[in-house]
Amino acid sequence: MTSDTYEPHGGVRDALRCTEPEVLVEGPAGTGKSLGDCVKAHKVADKYPGSRQLFIRKTRASMTESILVTFEGKVLGHGHPLVASGPRRAHRHSYDYTNGSTIVVGGMDNSDRVLSTEWDRIWCFEAIEFTEDEYQVLTTRLGRHNKTAYSQIIAETNPGHPSHWLNRRANAGKMRRFVTRHQDNPMLWDHAANEPTAAGKIYLGMLDRLTGHRRARLRDGRWAASEGLVYPEFDPAPGGHIIDAMPSGWQNWPKRRAIDFGFNDPFVCQWWAGHDDCWYLYRELYMSGRIVQDHAAQVKRLSEGESYETTVADHDLEDRETLHRHGVDTVPAKKDITSGIDAVRTRLLKAGNGRPRLYFLRGALVELDTNLADAKRPTSTIEEFDAYCWKQHRDKVTKDEPVDRDNHGLDATRYMTMSLIRGGAMVINPDSLVLSSNSHPEWWTKA
Helix, strand or coil: CCCCCCCCCHHHHHHHHCCCCEEEEECCCCCCHHHHHHHHHHHHHHHCCCCEEEEEECCCHHHCCCHHHHHHHHHHCCCCHHHHCCCCHHHCCEEECCCCCEEEEEEHHHHHHHCCCCECEEEECCHHHCCHHHHHHHHCCECCCCCCCCCEEEEEECCCCCCCHHHHHHHCCCCEEEECCHHHCCCCEECCCCEECHHHHHHHHHHHCCCHHHHHHHCCCCCCCCCCECCCCCCCCCCCCEECCCCCCHHHCCEEEEEECCCCCCEEEEEEEEECCEEEEEEEEEECCCCHHHHHHHHHHHCCCCCCCEEEECCCHHHHHHHHHCCCCCEECCCCHHHHHHHHHHHHCCCCCCCCCEEEECCCECCCCHHHHHCCCCCCHHHHCCCCEEEEECCEEEEEEECCCCCHHHHHHHHHHHHCCCCCCCCCCHHHCCCCCCCCCHHHHCC
């Protein structure tokens, strides 16, 4: 399917027809929001010579395997001159049409470039990632180029917490809200038969297996609160636990690594730097479907030129042996879940100086796991905070055991945090295990 054969439906169709200056296109995962937006952007570029449009997400890197795949593969089509010419997706800055129109690709992590000019249309993908201040700054770059019949900023998103600024802005009437459903996506829904397509049955079946607020948001399309979060102290808002850049001089700070093993679930390696009792996650490998040997080579390459006080890891002896053979030495982590969660929560709280003692760099992820993203699972530690909940017993949340799912980055965070504790009882003495090809310490045989 290309833009010439595309037929919009429902909320997607209504949003495409809208001419109001601010538009919110919301709905669960897979409703065709991005496809509809890309089709409209392409048609605008064709219709209005010299027009300027902006495709933007929170980070430029997140565009490569998401919206640009949709635009090039499903709208332009493989072999289109705009695809065949110019750099590959990861390095592309714009799509330049022969009539003088252009669609620029950018991220708020390089905002100087996108805010230094004016636009006829701005498309904010995954708008829930933006702050309201960032969004409002974008609106100031709209409406003065005057190459199209009207100017417009379109915010596209899955729902989030009911108090999110996007929801509040739409409720206040400052944005025209359009709600999309899975029936709006021609890839998932056969309108002639009024039933899901073969691909739709598979995709909706995957969403049906989600639970809690992730199901409410991604399957049902509701602005739903996260109930029973293990870490309610985590604050993703500006001034909270997520930072856009590391502090000056961090390269010279003490460093640690933390590793949680996985194959079907993600293998996670985190790089941390500490200063003044605050620790910052500055690099993260979060990837499923690869063997430990491959991870070991990548960890070693990413660690070149750095030294670490320690590298704590999950206790799988074979996997730790593999890391050791490839030059990544580890000690077993303190794995007590209850005390570990308490330690992380303590560091998430603001200390006497008004600052927390754990921070997470927004751009820490070195590579996006597209399989996890397609499955609507977290793709980084930051994304796990809003999914890690206590188990429910008889419809009541009890804070005695968390759900053991989508917590692999948070497990690694727990390992690192527990490694900072001096004294006290240890689950396993890290000095008791010296890795070699034939080492089988006493504790392992009894574990």
